Amino acid sequence: MASGVAAWLPFARAAAIGWMPVANMPMPIAPTEKNKRADELIVLNVSGRRFETWRNTLDRYPDTLLGSSEKEFFYNEETKEYFFDRDADVFRAVLNFYRTGKLHYPRSECITSYDEELSFFGIIPEIIGDCCYEEYKDRRRENQERLMDDDEDKKDAKLPNMTFRETMWRAFENPHTSTMALVFYYVTGFFIAISVLTNVVETVPCGATPNTKEVTCGDRYTVAFFCMDTACVLIFTVEYLMRLFAAPSRYRFMRSVMSIIDVVAILPYYIGLVMTDNEDVSGAFVTLRVFRVFRIFKFSRHSQGLRILGYTLKSCASELGFLLFSLTMAIIIFATVMFYAEKGSTSSKFTSIPASFWYTIVTMTTLGYGDMVPKTIAGKIFGSICSLSGVLVIALPVPVIVSNFSRIYHQNQRADKRRAQKMQKARLARIRISKTGSSNAFLHSKRNGLFSEALELTSSIEEEQQLSKNQSLLESQHHHLLHCLEKTTNHEFADELCYEQSYLEGALQSYPSQSPSLSSQEGMTGTCCTRHTKRNHAPLPNSSIPTCALSHTHPHHNLQELSTIHIQPLNTSRSSLNMRVDEPARLNCQSGTITTAIISIPTPPATTPESDAHPPPSGPALQNVVKVSAL
Amino acid sequence: MSSCRKRCKREMFKFAQYLYRLVTGTLHADSVEDELELSAVRHRPEGLEQLEALTRFNRKELQILYRGFKNECPSGVVNEDTFKDIYSQFFPQGDASTYAHFLFNAFDTDKDGSVSFEDFVMGLSILLRGSVQEKLNWAFNLYDINKDGYITKEEMLDIMKAIYDMMGKCTYPLLKDDTPRQHVEIFFQKMDKNKDGVVTIDEFIDCCQNDENIMRSMQLFDNVI
Numbered sequence: 001m002a003s004g005v006a007a008w009l010p011f012a013r014a015a016a017i018g019w020m021p022v023a024n025m026p027m028p029i030a031p032t033e034k035n036k037r038a039d040e041l042i043v044l045n046v047s048g049r050r051f052e053t054w055r056n057t058l059d060r061y062p063d064t065l066l067g068s069s070e071k072e073f074f075y076n077e078e079t080k081e082y083f084f085d086r087d088a089d090v091f092r093a094v095l096n097f098y099r100t101g102k103l104h105y106p107r108s109e110c111i112t113s114y115d116e117e118l119s120f121f122g123i124i125p126e127i128i129g130d131c132c133y134e135e136y137k138d139r140r141r142e143n144q145e146r147l148m149d150d151d152e153d154k155k156d157a158k159l160p161n162m163t164f165r166e167t168m169w170r171a172f173e174n175p176h177t178s179t180m181a182l183v184f185y186y187v188t189g190f191f192i193a194i195s196v197l198t199n200v201v202e203t204v205p206c207g208a209t210p211n212t213k214e215v216t217c218g219d220r221y222t223v224a225f226f227c228m229d230t231a232c233v234l235i236f237t238v239e240y241l242m243r244l245f246a247a248p249s250r251y252r253f254m255r256s257v258m259s260i261i262d263v264v265a266i267l268p269y270y271i272g273l274v275m276t277d278n279e280d281v282s283g284a285f286v287t288l289r290v291f292r293v294f295r296i297f298k299f300s301r302h303s304q305g306l307r308i309l310g311y312t313l314k315s316c317a318s319e320l321g322f323l324l325f326s327l328t329m330a331i332i333i334f335a336t337v338m339f340y341a342e343k344g345s346t347s348s349k350f351t352s353i354p355a356s357f358w359y360t361i362v363t364m365t366t367l368g369y370g371d372m373v374p375k376t377i378a379g380k381i382f383g384s385i386c387s388l389s390g391v392l393v394i395a396l397p398v399p400v401i402v403s404n405f406s407r408i409y410h411q412n413q414r415a416d417k418r419r420a421q422k423m424q425k426a427r428l429a430r431i432r433i434s435k436t437g438s439s440n441a442f443l444h445s446k447r448n449g450l451f452s453e454a455l456e457l458t459s460s461i462e463e464e465q466q467l468s469k470n471q472s473l474l475e476s477q478h479h480h481l482l483h484c485l486e487k488t489t490n491h492e493f494a495d496e497l498c499y500e501q502s503y504l505e506g507a508l509q510s511y512p513s514q515s516p517s518l519s520s521q522e523g524m525t526g527t528c529c530t531r532h533t534k535r536n537h538a539p540l541p542n543s544s545i546p547t548c549a550l551s552h553t554h555p556h557h558n559l560q561e562l563s564t565i566h567i568q569p570l571n572t573s574r575s576s577l578n579m580r581v582d583e584p585a586r587l588n589c590q591s592g593t594i595t596t597a598i599i600s601i602p603t604p605p606a607t608t609p610e611s612d613a614h615p616p617p618s619g620p621a622l623q624n625v626v627k628v629s630a631l
Numbered sequence: 632m633s634s635c636r637k638r639c640k641r642e643m644f645k646f647a648q649y650l651y652r653l654v655t656g657t658l659h660a661d662s663v664e665d666e667l668e669l670s671a672v673r674h675r676p677e678g679l680e681q682l683e684a685l686t687r688f689n690r691k692e693l694q695i696l697y698r699g700f701k702n703e704c705p706s707g708v709v710n711e712d713t714f715k716d717i718y719s720q721f722f723p724q725g726d727a728s729t730y731a732h733f734l735f736n737a738f739d740t741d742k743d744g745s746v747s748f749e750d751f752v753m754g755l756s757i758l759l760r761g762s763v764q765e766k767l768n769w770a771f772n773l774y775d776i777n778k779d780g781y782i783t784k785e786e787m788l789d790i791m792k793a794i795y796d797m798m799g800k801c802t803y804p805l806l807k808d809d810t811p812r813q814h815v816e817i818f819f820q821k822m823d824k825n826k827d828g829v830v831t832i833d834e835f836i837d838c839c840q841n842d843e844n845i846m847r848s849m850q851l852f853d854n855v856i
Contacts, residue, residue, distance in 0.1 A: 007699025010855045011751070012721045014758040015734055017766055018773045019794060020848040021839055022818060027848040030855075039695070099702075481721065484851075489795055489814075493724055494803040 009477055016484050023488040031476040043081035044095070049088040050081070057098050059474065063434075064122040066098065090117040097123065105132035111139040124434070126427045168246035185302070188239055192298050195232040198225060199292050233269040236262065236295075258301060265295040312405040316397075319404075323397040327364070330393055334360045334386040341379040348375065364390025443495055674707035676748040685749070686756035693752065700748055708745040711735050725799030733793060737773040759855055766849050767836050781829040787815045 020027070042058070044051040044066075061067040074082045084091070090109060094117065097103040105114065105128055118125050128136050162170070171181035202218035202225055218225050240262045247253035268288040300306040313320065335356035342350040349372040350356050359372040363386050374383045486492050676682065682693055704713060711732065718731040738746050738754045757765050772778070776786045791811040798806065822830045822838045839845045 007702055008717050009721070010696075010699075010759075011755060012718065013852050013855050014755050015718075017758050017849065017852060018734070018737075018770055020851075021767070021770050021774075021835070021845055022791070022794065022814070023844070023848065024817065026844050027851055030851055032854075478721065485722070485794070485797060489798055489810075491795075491798055491802040491804060491806060491810075493798065494801045 009474065009481075013477065013481050016481055019484065019488040023484075025487045025490060027487050028480060028483045030480050031473070044091075045076075045079070045081045045083045046086055046088045046091045047084070049091075051091065051095055053095065053098070060098060060101075061123075062475070066094075066121060068122075070122075086120060087113065087117060090114055094118070094121050094123065102129040103127050103132075104129060105136040107135060111136070111143050124430060126430045127434070165246050166248075168242065169248060172243055172246060188235065189299070189302050191232050191235050192295055192302075194228070195236075195295050196293070198228050198232070199289075199295075229269060232295075233266050236266045236298075240266070258298075261294055261297045261300075264291055265298060268292055308405065308409050311408050312401065315408065316401045316404050319397040319400045323394070326393050330364065330386075330389060331357055331360045334364070334382065334389075337382050338374060338379060338386070341382055342374055342376055345375045345379070350374075350379075360386060363387045365394065366391060443493060674747050676707070682749070682752060686752050687760035688752065688756060696752060696755070697748060700751060708747050709751070710745045714746065722797045722799075724801060725797040727797045729793035729796055730790075733773060733776065733790060736776075737769070759852060763840070763846065763849055764836065767839050768832070771832050771835050781831055782835070783829050784815060784819060787818060787830075788812060791815050791818075 039054050039056050041052050042055050044053070058066045058071075065071055071082055074084055076083045089106070090113065093104055093106055093114075103123065103125075115125065125136065171178055171184070175181045175185035202216065204217050205214040206217040206220060240259070243259070243262075244250060244253060253259055268291050271288055300310065335353050338359060339350050339353045339356045342348045342356075350359065356372075359374075361367075362369050362372075363383060366387060368387075374380050482493065676697070677685075679690060679693060682688075683690060686693075688696070701707065703709075703717060709717075714735045715728045715731040718734065719727040721727070735746065738750050740750055740753070754769075757769050761769070771782070774782045774787060774790055776789060788811060791814050795806060795811050795814075800806075819828075819830065821842075822834055824834050824838070
């Protein structure tokens with residue numbers, strides 16, 4: 001329940017009088033405030049700076065250090081104040097959280113010190129208000145990248161006991177790790193250059209003998225060029241095979257872009273070897289030689305810039321697409337217009353609309369070859385409009401592409417996005433957990449409340465007091481209010497699981513129960529949120545424990561057969577709030593004192609329909625700890 | 632006909648203006664709109680003494696109430712949306728906005744669209760410190776949506792649905808669609824003595840005073856502050 005809203009609880013309770021005439025059943029008794037004291041000021045001394053606030057302000061968040069009894073550890077008897085040896089500036093933000101319900105991130109603070117203070121005071125950073133959350137996340141990400149950079153420097157360290165294959169792969173991927181790798185890297189680079197050069201020079205005409213026509217160098221020195229080509233292809237083949245051998249996942253390697261380029265670069269040679277001296281296909285063979293130019297792409301292994309250019313083009317696919325589309329539209333429009341404008345003039349080159357396409361493209365890209373020019377006045381007017389608009393249309397998407405390039409060059413964009421998505425989900429999940437914590441707290445305390453009602457009859461007043469004392473007064477009043485609503489409408493609150501079960505109850509047929517231990521659980525069949533179970537458990541020390549996945553034995557239900565209560569022992573309300581999704585659940589050995597008459601069969605969390613009301617790690621962790629004695 | 636012509640002329644003038652601006656390149660002038668003065672409506676309540684006289688709270692209680700009130704609404708007045716927000720936070724499982732709407736109307740006695748501290752505290756004074764008669768009066772006022780002195784079945788059904796909405800979806804036993812209607816029937820059977828289809832204030836008060844449960848529950852919240 002949020003902060004200042006606590007101040008409106010008396011109002012909400014008073015307004016509940018509006019339900020009374022409508023209710024048909026008697027209302028539950030209101031919780032009395034034992035030793036009700038007037039609200040007092042408490043002094044918090046943080047490194048010498050004194051903060052004062054009302055006790056009620058701090059009590060709004062009983063799951064944090066200042067709101068719970070944990071602050072008593074810091075109480076100083078002589079000066080009658082609470083002393084914290086922490087940073088006073090960050091404490092301001094912490095205290096404002098209690099006052100206003102919103103947590104802000106002071107921009108001048110270091111992110112790690114802020115995180116430490118938050119974890120000291122037991123506040124989860126996910127509830128930082130939206131105004132400061134972006135800044136917080138940015139700083140956090142920068143920090144993590146800095147840590148990762150430090151890590152990467154260590155990554156290249158040679159691990160002991162690497163197999164030959166792994167060493168080779170590492171040499172291929174990071175050429176600067178060993179001298180051999182560096183030599184190999186430069187040699188292949190050199191040969192790529194040679195190969196490309198050869199392909200180019202092959203076509204240059206050199207040395208015409210006076211009586212024959214000009215021949216290209218390739219035809220003149222056929223043997224030499226052929227030897228050169230063979231050598232290059234041999235080296236490329238060997239390199240490709242070596243990479244294939246060393247790759248940790250050959251299938252993935254074969255699918256990668258670089259390996260496809262490699263294959264395309266060397267294949268024409270082999271195909272040429274196979275199909276020589278066959279006049280019919282020599283035409284196709286010549287075409288294949290074009291693919292040799294792909295060898296130039298092999299340079300992208302050697303050049304970071306080329307790779308980034310490739311990524312840029314891929315990421316700007318939408319802008320490029322827009323450019324292409326708008327150009328096409330403009331071309332068609334202007335070509336049509338020019339064609340009809342020039343139709344009248346004699347000997348016009350604009351013979352058809354497709355023929356005008358060429359003119360339009362040349363004009364819009366401001367090339368202006370001049371092989372086609374409009375002669376009529378209308379044609380000239382439209383021609384000038386065409387060239388002006390061409391400049392505009394092409395200039396528009398270019399800055400976007402440029403900025404993309406620079407962005408990718410400086411940041412690791414895709415990894416960020418992936419991480420951000422995960423973070424967003426995790427943040428929402430944790431906020432949801434803390435919210436459902438309050439409604440689950442009601443359901444759980446209701447069960448305990450019933451238990452305490454039963455206890456009343458057996459007059460074990462001490463236990464009842466112990467139970468109710470640990471629930472803050474605010475919570476007990478809120479629960480009383482919800483209880484009144486239940487009585488008014490004659491329906492009870494149920495958690496999602498019960499709702500789904502009772503919903504499916506009507507749909508499913510009754511299945512015979514399969515577990516032998518069910519027979520011992522007969523007493524628990526029937527109602528959800530059962531009020532009649534006689535559970536013989538010792539009073540739980542902290543009664544506001546959020547009940548996670550609560551499922552009951554139900555002979556008609558085939559989803560879950562046994563009742564599993566994921567009980568988290570002491571301080572769970574705090575720990576569940578602070579539990580990071582990836583942290584192991586903090587359980588202490590107090591769980592041993594819970595002797596509940598339930599068999600807890602570790603159900604993997606994935607099978608429970610209710611997925612996000614309980615922190616996932618509690619599932620596997622609990623398998624070890626909550627041992628239960630069967631009835 | 633002449634209005635049509637006038638409008639035509641006005642449109643043409645606007646178009647000519649637009650062309651002019653387009654040609655000369657002036658930016659579209661920032662039309663000075665009368666910006667709705669973001670209600671810097673600040674409300675200062677009456678002094679403590681007056682409030683003490685008007686209500687049955689003592690000084691200390693008024694202080695506590697005001698602090699809480701002002702904390703949540705720094706401007707000193709609560710409008711309907713804020714009210715709904717605050718009230719919804721107490722009922723996380725359901726939708727409390729409809730009932731909050733009715734409550735808001737019940738508290739906003741001067742019908743100015745916002746609940747000031749005086750309204751708030753006077754309402755609370757009736758609810759927490761008033762006599763049973765006054766409380767029942769207040770409840771009747773809440774149910775009587777159009778304030779005509781009669782509670783009809785439709786009004787009661789609206790209120791009932793609003794209350795059941797607060798329970799939300801996950802209830803046990805499952806809420807059926809006609810549960811509110813049935814509840815209204817029970818209510819009318821109990822309250823409507825002369826079976827004329829409406830409940831008047833006298834019938835209501837009479838019936839409630841004869842019902843022990845209701846009498847007892849009225850006293851339930853007497854020690855809330």
